[in-house]
Amino acid sequence: MSFKLSEEQAMLRDAAREFLAEKSPVSELRRLRDEKNPDGFSRQLWSGMAEMGWLGVLVPEEHGGIGFGAVGAGLISEAMGRSLVASPFLSSAVLAAVAIREGGTDAHKAEHLPKIASGERIYALAADERPRHDPAAIDASAVRDGNGFRLSGVKRHIPEGHAADAFVVSAMLDGEVALFLVEAKAEGASTDARALVDSRYAADLTLNDVKLDGGALMSSGEAAQKALDAALETGRACLSAELLGAGETAFDATLDYLKQRQQFGRVIGTFQGLQHRAAHLHSELELTRSLAFKALAALDAGTPDAPMWCAAAKAKATAAGRLSASEAIQMFGGVGMTDEFDIGFFYKRAQAAGEFLGDDRFHADRLAKINGY
Amino acid sequence: MSDLDAFRAETRKWLEANCPPAMRKPAVTEADACWGGRNFKFQSKDQETWMRRMAERGWTVPTWPKEYGGGGLTKDEAAVLKQEMRRIGAREPLVSFGIWMLGPALLKYGNEAQKHEHLPRIARGEIRWCQGYSEPGAGSDLASLRTKGEDGGDHYVVTGQKVWTSYADEADMIFALVRTEPDAPKHEGISFLLIDMEWDGVSTKPIKLISGKSPFCETFFDGVKVPKANVVGKPGEGWSIAKYLLTHERTNIVSVDSGAFAGGDPKRVALKHVGAGDDGRLADGVLRADIARFEIDALGFFATLERVKAEADTGQGVGARASTLKYVGSELNKRRHELVMSASGADGLLWEGPEETDGMAARNWLRSRANSIEGGTTEVQLNIISKRVLGLPDA
Numbered sequence: 001m002s003f004k005l006s007e008e009q010a011m012l013r014d015a016a017r018e019f020l021a022e023k024s025p026v027s028e029l030r031r032l033r034d035e036k037n038p039d040g041f042s043r044q045l046w047s048g049m050a051e052m053g054w055l056g057v058l059v060p061e062e063h064g065g066i067g068f069g070a071v072g073a074g075l076i077s078e079a080m081g082r083s084l085v086a087s088p089f090l091s092s093a094v095l096a097a098v099a100i101r102e103g104g105t106d107a108h109k110a111e112h113l114p115k116i117a118s119g120e121r122i123y124a125l126a127a128d129e130r131p132r133h134d135p136a137a138i139d140a141s142a143v144r145d146g147n148g149f150r151l152s153g154v155k156r157h158i159p160e161g162h163a164a165d166a167f168v169v170s171a172m173l174d175g176e177v178a179l180f181l182v183e184a185k186a187e188g189a190s191t192d193a194r195a196l197v198d199s200r201y202a203a204d205l206t207l208n209d210v211k212l213d214g215g216a217l218m219s220s221g222e223a224a225q226k227a228l229d230a231a232l233e234t235g236r237a238c239l240s241a242e243l244l245g246a247g248e249t250a251f252d253a254t255l256d257y258l259k260q261r262q263q264f265g266r267v268i269g270t271f272q273g274l275q276h277r278a279a280h281l282h283s284e285l286e287l288t289r290s291l292a293f294k295a296l297a298a299l300d301a302g303t304p305d306a307p308m309w310c311a312a313a314k315a316k317a318t319a320a321g322r323l324s325a326s327e328a329i330q331m332f333g334g335v336g337m338t339d340e341f342d343i344g345f346f347y348k349r350a351q352a353a354g355e356f357l358g359d360d361r362f363h364a365d366r367l368a369k370i371n372g373y
Numbered sequence: 374m375s376d377l378d379a380f381r382a383e384t385r386k387w388l389e390a391n392c393p394p395a396m397r398k399p400a401v402t403e404a405d406a407c408w409g410g411r412n413f414k415f416q417s418k419d420q421e422t423w424m425r426r427m428a429e430r431g432w433t434v435p436t437w438p439k440e441y442g443g444g445g446l447t448k449d450e451a452a453v454l455k456q457e458m459r460r461i462g463a464r465e466p467l468v469s470f471g472i473w474m475l476g477p478a479l480l481k482y483g484n485e486a487q488k489h490e491h492l493p494r495i496a497r498g499e500i501r502w503c504q505g506y507s508e509p510g511a512g513s514d515l516a517s518l519r520t521k522g523e524d525g526g527d528h529y530v531v532t533g534q535k536v537w538t539s540y541a542d543e544a545d546m547i548f549a550l551v552r553t554e555p556d557a558p559k560h561e562g563i564s565f566l567l568i569d570m571e572w573d574g575v576s577t578k579p580i581k582l583i584s585g586k587s588p589f590c591e592t593f594f595d596g597v598k599v600p601k602a603n604v605v606g607k608p609g610e611g612w613s614i615a616k617y618l619l620t621h622e623r624t625n626i627v628s629v630d631s632g633a634f635a636g637g638d639p640k641r642v643a644l645k646h647v648g649a650g651d652d653g654r655l656a657d658g659v660l661r662a663d664i665a666r667f668e669i670d671a672l673g674f675f676a677t678l679e680r681v682k683a684e685a686d687t688g689q690g691v692g693a694r695a696s697t698l699k700y701v702g703s704e705l706n707k708r709r710h711e712l713v714m715s716a717s718g719a720d721g722l723l724w725e726g727p728e729e730t731d732g733m734a735a736r737n738w739l740r741s742r743a744n745s746i747e748g749g750t751t752e753v754q755l756n757i758i759s760k761r762v763l764g765l766p767d768a
Contacts, residue, residue: 003679003680003683003684004683255763255764255765258765259764259765259766266768267766269765269766270765270766270767270768271768272756272759272768275755275756275759275760275763275765276752276755276756276759278759278763278765279700279754279755279756279758279759279762279763280755282697282758282762282763283697283700283701283758286677286694286697286701287670287673287674287676287677287701288673289677289680290673290676290677290679290680291669291672291673291676293676293680294672294676308672309672311669312668312669312672312673315666315669316669316670316673360666361662363669364662364665364666364669365661365662365665367665367668367669368640368654368655368661368662368664368665368668369654371640371665371668372640372644373640373643373644373649373654373655373661373664
């Protein structure tokens with residue numbers, strides 16, 4: 001496997017960085033927060049991302065996407081991390097897209113994937129039910145009802161779930177995992193939006209005896225598990241890339257600050273106590289970059305070690321992202337604690353992105369399991 | 374079939390026919406490594422055969438030019454050779470400071486006479502080299518070294534003391550940093566000299582380490598006459614050569630592949646000594662987490678190594694990034710040994726016993742403490758990263 005990007009991938013990376021830096025700098029997140037925007041993201045930016053083709057990055061060309069694979073999605077995620085872009089990209093274009101692509105019937109793919117790619121509708125994956133990520137703990141259940149099903153349960157902490165038009169829901173059916181496609185407007189389905197620490201929203205989805213027709217079942221048993229895993233792993237690798245982008249940007253800002261802030265008659269970047277911490281952080285971010293790329297490339301190559309790389313990447317990115325933002329606050333000193341400086345936004349997002357789809361502890365344990373201990 | 378595929382097929386066939394089965398397992402003990410030299414005693418006939426066959430093809434130093442005893446392989450071909458050797462578990466036929474350090478220095482800075490005299494002998498394992506850099510008063514501040522070479526016309530008269538000279542007691546020759554221009558600025562008065570350990574006035578004394586072993590020596594020069602023909606590069610250019618080599622060495626220290634973790638893999642040791650619970654998981658949850666975090670960093674380290682190499686091939690160069698690898702790699706290796714010791718419990722405390730491998734865990738653990746001191750301390754690496762990679766200002 002090569003660490004080199006193809007020409008197309010390099011163009012995608014450059015375009016994503018340029019576009020998002022211009023259209024959605026950190027000040028945009030601040031604006032959305034300050035005006036209490038009910039979406040927590042800009043619909044206009046979302047349309048712009050759709051026009052760039054990014055919402056179809058994981059959707060095959062035959063269904064209206066650009067099929068750039070996990071590396072492509074990771075490059076966009078990384079660029080989003082650099083300026084803390086708020087959008088349902090992870091939920092719709094990554095998690096739901098892969099779940100439908102891998103676990104949907106031909107009819108699901110034909111109907112929903114083009115809508116994901118065009119941004120016409122927003123989708124989300126409803127997998128978790130606990131405060132800490134644990135996609136294997138599924139209490140939601142479906143019972144057969146004539147040709148269809150009745151579905152009940154509470155799915156929690158769905159990023160940007162309040163804006164979703166439809167959900168891919170994991171639930172138990174006949175003692176096995178199954179994936180269902182559920183419309184947000186279905187009778188008995190309700191979402192509530194919660195503002196989170198990172199100035200973005202997540203929602204719980206309550207399913208109260210929701211009546212579904214037979215066509216709502218995407219897959220069940222092993223097929224459903226595989227599709228769910230594929231979606232989660234891709235999401236983890238993309239979040240790793242986002243954390244990398246955020247971590248590196250916070251670090252760059254810190255370095256700039258170390259080079260100009262003066263105390264005791266000297267630039268504080270001359271102090272060895274700070275230099276060594278900066279050098280250590282740089283090394284941690286280097287490992288994160290390598291692991292994130294390995295994970296994304298392994299997903300595209302479909303190699304059996306992909307879950308191991310995804311676990312390692314998400315664990316490292318969570319820890320390094322957190323370290324980068326917390327060191328930033330410490331090195332900025334008092335101003336780092338003020339809302340006026342952007343660093344606080346990075347610290348908050350690092351915590352949220354670190355938690356979603358499993359933090360460093362979750363993935364360390366998972367890696368141990370994968371490696372036989 | 375591409376040229377590289379043809380090369381692979383040919384290499385595979387040759388290795389199958391020429392690598393003795395006994396050489397197709399990892400080197401475990403010190404004696405498993407072939408260091409070469411005038412006085413080297415081969416561990417076995419197979420070890421000798423393997424080294425000589427590889428040397429004949431120039432494959433002890435695959436990328437060196439053929440005229441100097443190398444294989445003349447391209448980077449890609451050398452990578453294929455390495456992969457094919459790994460495929461059958463073949464160990465390195467020859468290891469030496471000549472291969473890792475002096476060779477690259479001579480290739481870059483040596484004159485033709487020096488290249489023709491020394492490189493083929495390194496490639497054939499005939500001369501074993503050691504390195505004379507550090508002194509009792511010059512460790513991290515290496516450029517303050519005081520071993521002096523006084524001008525004697527066509528030669529220098531060298532007097533002084535070196536320390537931490539690895540295997541000096543077994544080496545045939547030493548490449549040493551010597552102050553030959555006493556009036557020049559600190560970094561500009563040092564020359565890079567090649568000195569035969571058998572010459573009058575050279576003596577060595579082993580240093581016993583906390584591991585009980587003595588891989589390092591003190592080396593004394595007492596009025597040793599060194600011909601000026603043995604200066605590599607120009608007089609006073611020694612510091613540039615040393616810096617080039619240190620970067621090279623750092624890349625080297627970290628160019629261990631995952632095979633280097635064999636025999637000391639914390640999870641295997643833990644499963645053996647602690648065992649698994651009913652759920653099949655390592656029975657100690659905290660140790661499990663510590664090992665998992667180590668493994669994540671190890672994966673990150675090897676992935677970074679791969680990435681840096683890939684980027685170096687596209688012309689970005691390793692440069693100061695070698696310091697990141699050196700820092701991470703050496704701290705990681707210390708952590709690995711700490712975990713192996715912890716996972717072994719009191720069994721890991723064994724110092725000696727009837728088996729050759731008895732006491733190895735403890736001794737390797739102790740030896741690993743030097744990883745973050747030798748070749749530039751961790752603190753020096755962090756200084757280099759701060760200044761040369763991050764651009765933080767000097768005090």
